[in-house]
Amino acid sequence: MLSRREFIRRSILYSLALASGNALASCAPPAPTATPLPPTSAPTIAPTATALAPTAAPTATRVVNVTAVPLPTMTATPAAPIAGEPYLAVARGASPAAITRAVVDALGGIKKFVKPGNDVIIKPNICNAQNTFEYASTTNPEVVAELVKLCLEAGAKRVRVMDQPFSGTATAAYAKSGIRDAVEKVGGEMEVMSSAKYVTVNFPATARDLKSWKIYQDILKADVVINVPIAKHHGGAKLTLAMKGLMGVITNPGGIHTALDQRIADLNTVIKPTLNIIDSVRALMNHGPTGGNLRDVKMMNTLIASHDPVATDAYAAQILFDKKPQDIAYIKFGAEMGLGRHDFGNVRIKEVTV
Amino acid sequence: MTPSRWRRARQIVQILSAIFFFALAFLTYRGFESPIPLDLYLRVDPLVAFGAMLAARAVIAALLLALAAVAFGFIFGRAWCGWLCPLGALLDWISPRAWRTAEAHKTWKRVKYVLLFVIFFAALLGNLSLMILDPITLLNRTFSSAFVPALNIVIVSVETALYPVAPPLHPLFDLIEQNWRGTLLPAHQTFYQLGWMLALVFGGVIALNWIAPRFWCRYLCPLGAVYALQAKISWLKPRAVKDCSHCAACMRVCPTNAITVTQDGFSVDPAECVVCMDCLPACPESVIAFQFGGQRSAVSGQPSAISSQRSDVDLTRRHLIGSALASVGAVALFRSAPSAARDDAWLVRPPGAQDNNFLAKCIRCAECSKICPTGVLQPSLFEAGVEGFWSPILYTRLGYCDYSCNACGQICPTGAIPPLTLEQKRQSIIGTAYIDENRCIPWASYRPCVVCEEMCPIPDKAIRLDAVDVIAPDGKKVQVQRPRVIPDLCIGCGICEYKCPLTGPAAIRVYTPMPLPPLG
Numbered sequence: 001m002l003s004r005r006e007f008i009r010r011s012i013l014y015s016l017a018l019a020s021g022n023a024l025a026s027c028a029p030p031a032p033t034a035t036p037l038p039p040t041s042a043p044t045i046a047p048t049a050t051a052l053a054p055t056a057a058p059t060a061t062r063v064v065n066v067t068a069v070p071l072p073t074m075t076a077t078p079a080a081p082i083a084g085e086p087y088l089a090v091a092r093g094a095s096p097a098a099i100t101r102a103v104v105d106a107l108g109g110i111k112k113f114v115k116p117g118n119d120v121i122i123k124p125n126i127c128n129a130q131n132t133f134e135y136a137s138t139t140n141p142e143v144v145a146e147l148v149k150l151c152l153e154a155g156a157k158r159v160r161v162m163d164q165p166f167s168g169t170a171t172a173a174y175a176k177s178g179i180r181d182a183v184e185k186v187g188g189e190m191e192v193m194s195s196a197k198y199v200t201v202n203f204p205a206t207a208r209d210l211k212s213w214k215i216y217q218d219i220l221k222a223d224v225v226i227n228v229p230i231a232k233h234h235g236g237a238k239l240t241l242a243m244k245g246l247m248g249v250i251t252n253p254g255g256i257h258t259a260l261d262q263r264i265a266d267l268n269t270v271i272k273p274t275l276n277i278i279d280s281v282r283a284l285m286n287h288g289p290t291g292g293n294l295r296d297v298k299m300m301n302t303l304i305a306s307h308d309p310v311a312t313d314a315y316a317a318q319i320l321f322d323k324k325p326q327d328i329a330y331i332k333f334g335a336e337m338g339l340g341r342h343d344f345g346n347v348r349i350k351e352v353t354v
Numbered sequence: 355m356t357p358s359r360w361r362r363a364r365q366i367v368q369i370l371s372a373i374f375f376f377a378l379a380f381l382t383y384r385g386f387e388s389p390i391p392l393d394l395y396l397r398v399d400p401l402v403a404f405g406a407m408l409a410a411r412a413v414i415a416a417l418l419l420a421l422a423a424v425a426f427g428f429i430f431g432r433a434w435c436g437w438l439c440p441l442g443a444l445l446d447w448i449s450p451r452a453w454r455t456a457e458a459h460k461t462w463k464r465v466k467y468v469l470l471f472v473i474f475f476a477a478l479l480g481n482l483s484l485m486i487l488d489p490i491t492l493l494n495r496t497f498s499s500a501f502v503p504a505l506n507i508v509i510v511s512v513e514t515a516l517y518p519v520a521p522p523l524h525p526l527f528d529l530i531e532q533n534w535r536g537t538l539l540p541a542h543q544t545f546y547q548l549g550w551m552l553a554l555v556f557g558g559v560i561a562l563n564w565i566a567p568r569f570w571c572r573y574l575c576p577l578g579a580v581y582a583l584q585a586k587i588s589w590l591k592p593r594a595v596k597d598c599s600h601c602a603a604c605m606r607v608c609p610t611n612a613i614t615v616t617q618d619g620f621s622v623d624p625a626e627c628v629v630c631m632d633c634l635p636a637c638p639e640s641v642i643a644f645q646f647g648g649q650r651s652a653v654s655g656q657p658s659a660i661s662s663q664r665s666d667v668d669l670t671r672r673h674l675i676g677s678a679l680a681s682v683g684a685v686a687l688f689r690s691a692p693s694a695a696r697d698d699a700w701l702v703r704p705p706g707a708q709d710n711n712f713l714a715k716c717i718r719c720a721e722c723s724k725i726c727p728t729g730v731l732q733p734s735l736f737e738a739g740v741e742g743f744w745s746p747i748l749y750t751r752l753g754y755c756d757y758s759c760n761a762c763g764q765i766c767p768t769g770a771i772p773p774l775t776l777e778q779k780r781q782s783i784i785g786t787a788y789i790d791e792n793r794c795i796p797w798a799s800y801r802p803c804v805v806c807e808e809m810c811p812i813p814d815k816a817i818r819l820d821a822v823d824v825i826a827p828d829g830k831k832v833q834v835q836r837p838r839v840i841p842d843l844c845i846g847c848g849i850c851e852y853k854c855p856l857t858g859p860a861a862i863r864v865y866t867p868m869p870l871p872p873l874g
Contacts, residue, residue: 005451129758130811167809167849168758169541169727176758194531195543196513235819236804236835254853257805258795292813 085112086350088306088315093354096142096281103277103303104150106350113275116155118223122147122188123273124161125229125245127289129168129176136282137291138173139230141182143279143303147226148188156224162191163248164216167290191218198251206337207266209259214251219271227273227309231280231300231320233288236260238328240289241316242276242309243268243339261329268309268339276312277305280320310340311347357634360644364436364631368443375440379497380538382724386764391416393721393767395440395490398423401473401577402717405485406768408477409714416767424584429646431585435571435578436628441489441559442571446609446630449563462573463626467669470579471677472684479685480714486744487576491719492556495733495744498724499546500553506543544729545752548744552733567609572626582625589646590629592622598641604633685741693739697866701737702748702785702846704762705755706772708867715770718744722762722771728753730848731762746771748784750848750864755784757811757847785846785864787817787839794861796834800826806850806862807837816843817850817862837862842873 089106091099104110114120124139131137144161151159161183165173170192174180180190198214219225229245237244237260246267247253256263280300284291291297300320306312313334314325325342326332335342355363375395382392396402396417403420407413426434435442473484485491513527535541546552562569571578592612602615612626613633620641633642688694693701703712704722723731723746730753733744746762748755760779763771774782787806795803807817819835826832839862846864854860 128811129756166853167754167811168756169536171536171541172727172758192532192535194513194527194535196510196517196527196531199518235807235815236802254805254855257803257808257855258801260802260804287813287815289808290811290813290815292811296813 084108085348087308087347088304088311088344088349090315090319090349090351091303091305091354092301092352094301095354096140096279097146098354099281099301099303100143100146100277101150102352102354103305104147104275106352107275107305107307110150110154113226114151114154114156114224118151118154118156119221120151120156120159120224120226121219121222122151122159122161122226122228123219123245123248124163124177124179124279125232125240125248126163126165126170126173126177126179127167127248128165129172131291132176133178134282134297135291135294136230136284136297137232137289138177139179139228139279140281141178143277143281144179144228145182145186145188147228147277148183149186151224151226152187159188160191160218160222161188162193162216162218164193164253165248166253193249195251201270203266204269206339207269208333208337209262210256210266213256213267215271216249219249224275225271225273227276228279229276230282230284231278231316232284232291233286233296233321235288237264237330238323239313239317239321241278241313242273243313243330243334246271246273246309262333264330265333265337265339268334269337273307273309275305275307276309277303278312278316278320279303280316283320285321308340310334310342311344314342315344315349357631357637357640360631361635364629367437368446371438372440372443375493376497379494379724382498382721382765383540384537386725386761392725392765393719396494396717396719396721396767399488399490399577400424400427401470401488401580402485402490402719402767405473405477405482405488406715406717408474409480409482410711410768411480411714414768416769427581427584427588429589431588431590431624431629432578432581432627433590433629434581435575436630439489439571439577441493441575442568442628444493445560445563445568445570448560449567464669464673465573466575466579466582468673468677469574470576470583471674472681473576475678475681476685479681480711481681481685481688481741482714482717483684483688483741483743484576485717485719487574488717488719489570489575489577491717492559494724495718495720496552496556498720499733500549500556502540502724503544503546503549503729504553506539509539510543540729541727542729546729546732547749547752548733548735566611568628571628572610585624585627588624590644591624592627592629592633592642593645594620594641595643595645596639596641598637598639601638603636603638604642607632607636688739688741691739691741693736693741698737698739699865700747701734701866702750702848702864704731704746704748704771705760705779705782705784706763706774707770708784710770710772712770713738713742713745715768716745717768717770718746719767720744720746721765721767722746725761725765726753727759727761728756728852730754730852748848748864750785750846750851751860752852754849754852755847757849780845783845783867783869785848785867786841786844787846787848787850787862787864789837789839790859790861790863793856793859794837795856796836797861800824800832800834802835803855804835804837805853805855807835809849809853811847811849812843812845814843816840816845841870 085108089103091103093099124144126138133141148159174190193216197217199217200212201215202212203210227242227245229242232240234240244264280302283298283300284296285298286296304312304316313331317323317325317328331342334340378392397419400420400423403417516523559570598620600615605613605615610626610628612623614621730748731746732749734747737747738745760774760776763773791797795801807819810817817837817839820838821833821835823831823833846867848864850862851860851864854862
């Protein structure tokens with residue numbers, strides 16, 4: 001028989017040994033920290049397609065078919081749209097919940113994306129804990145809550161909402177953004193992203209710079225991921241939209257900034273949300289991504305949705321910020337790498353106003 | 355109650371008190387709003403209360419609860435040490451298997467009084483450096499800067515290792531990460547500069563138990579000395595209620611060696627007795643009892659040697675004068691140190707603390723560092739001079755002052771960090787960031803990086819980007835966005851320094867603030 005004291009002593013010793021083993025194991029050199037700085041001269045590809053879908057004043061439901069020369073730089077087929085449905089949808093209107101439903105319906109309805117029993121993750125932009133949603137630094141809570149409702153209506157087994165804020169705690173940021181209350185009211189769960197759940201992922205050859213990085217495993221495993229960024233100004237990338245929003249599901253997002261635009265595009269080779277919806281009910285036109293001034297906020301009452309994050313971003317850059325998509329480097333890189341399209345030749349765009 | 359029941363009652367209260375202390379400590383990670391003051395143990399600490407009030411020359415309302423502790427001391431003597439003190443409990447539990455009741459050295463008992471007197475005289479001079487020796491601040495610091503960060507490493511390492519291989523454990527991990535993180539555990543892993551040192555000091559305090567049981571309490575603890583002085587005249591005292599056979603069983607079990615049994619009789623030193631009541635069940639003849647008031651044993655006609663007073667530790671005028679001189683000397687030395695002439699470049703204090711007579715109010719309790727969600731607030735080394743050792747500063751490479759948080763000022767028990775509203779805190783200048791253009795990536799390496807500007811939480815951005823065409827070393831013209839600080843807008847929160855992707859020191863660093871008058 002062991003004495004009690006001896007038992008405690010041994011268990012403490014063994015667990016310490018175990019713990020230190022694990023701690024040592026997790027201290028193994030993280031994969032890509034020593035990535036050399038990329039060459040200063042980024043590969044130059046002449047922007048060709050400048051003819052973009054003209055945006056008409058909001059009208060009732062209409063379908064726009066624009067013919068333009070596709071970019072020769074596109075090396076792979078963009079992810080296919082839902083057969084028979086528009087490639088991209090835009091909804092405008094005063095009610096965030098109503099336009100959320102409308103924009104999803106315009107793409108064929110939530111049932112095209114969410115099947116009964118699916119495990120769904122909705123990834124809004126909840127970047128910090130300092131502003132309420134009126135400051136347009138975080139996604140509109142009504143939009144997120146309506147998406148949760150839609151997914152549950154479609155029979156989703158579980159709908160989780162998560163993002164990793166870059167400042168403040170997730171708990172505080174979830175509360176301050178108003179998203180926690182809105183989501184929990186309609187039956188969704190807020191998940192605080194756990195540092196134990198990031199796994200090292202090797203990037204495919206299409207990624208030009210990132211070789212591997214740690215990504216939240218649930219995002220990779222979930223049946224459906226809906227990416228709901230808010231449209232914002234950004235000092236480095238110029239704009240933060242759907243493609244850049246995925247920086248919220250990786251470790252050490254600060255570490256990719258030395259080649260930010262290329263690495264944003266690279267992230268999109270691995271993380272492929274089922275649906276991307278850009279929230280521009282309010283858009284942050286300056287001093288992003290943190291915000292804090294109401295005078296930098298512009299009411300747009302618009303949502304832009306597509307399975308293709310390059311397309312949502314290209315469209316948003318043009319209609320919300322009056323910028324050419326190919327001037328936003330990560331959009332251009334994304335199109336070059338075949339991750340989606342930033343021109344709208346031969347694509348159906350459905351615009352609805354509710 | 356029977357003697358052994360009294361002892362059992364003491365053990366239960368001691369366990370509950372320690373659990374309560376650590377429960378409050380863990381609950382601090384929820385935030386400062388709490389029905390029970392999270393700093394309760396500091397509020398009932400008379401050493402903290404009177405030290406801080408003397409040094410700050412102010413009545414600190416939150417600490418007036420210590421008056422109850424004073425009343426407690428006059429009634430129950432050192433019962434705090436035996437029944438309630440969480441450090442005392444740990445010292446009782448983490449101890450050699452067979453306690454030696456030996457005395458380390460008789461005269462060492464005086465050390466705690468000398469320390470107390472030095473603290474008292476230094477507080478009169480506005481100095482609180484030795485408050486680091488208060489047992490509650492000592493536990494608090496070790497807890498927040500050493501124990502919890504290490505505990506979190508263990509938890510996350512185990513989770514990371516088992517997550518892929520043990521799906522049945524996922525509900526447990528979800529419980530920890532979803533329900534405990536940010537409520538009982540820090541929101542993020544934190545990294546403390548002096549964690550090792552605090553752990554060593556705490557380990558040392560525990561290790562002294564192997565020289566003599568409760569070595570810390572008997573010889574060193576200045577809070578114990580406060581209660582010991584009160585115990586000399588306290589109402590409750592251990593007494594011999596009848597004549598005894600001098601078997602010395604009580605003397606052998608007494609953890610603080612407060613009992614002396616000689617052939618002539620039996621005596622207890624109330625200043626050393628922590629009212630643990632271990633002697634009650636040990637006595638085969640039930641001679642000892644704790645009684646209120648009275649002068650002498652209830653049994654008449656007993657030998658006069660039965661007494662509850664013993665005076666082998668006499669504090670002389672010499673000790674008092676010596677302590678006073680030592681305090682004056684040390685404080686004078688501190689004030690003639692470079693740190694007194696000019697602030698250290700990295701002396702970045704918590705919001706509102708810089709011009710708040712900080713060192714005369716800060717008791718080094720580390721409540722602020724415990725509640726700080728980013729772990730930027732840490733016990734300092736010598737940034738504030740030896741005088742400010744272990745007072746909190748911001749290590750802005752290890753964390754940042756979150757623009758949405760004002761918790762440190764709300765929890766500070768002495769008001770050393772003023773309780774600023776969030777709006778006031780956002781205006782409070784704690785430092786100023788400067789860019790090292792020799793290392794900053796766009797400046798020195800001609801490559802893009804905007805992290806500091808991106809992170810800057812000031813609504814109008816205190817860091818701006820200048821697009822500049824430059825000739826890179828390969829002769830090509832490239833455009834870079836060079837960050838530039840607008841010092842008039844910078845509040846020194848340090849998120850730029852924390853997030854700077856460079857290895858080692860950041861290329862943008864927060865310095866001690868240097869507010870300038872308005873331009874023009």
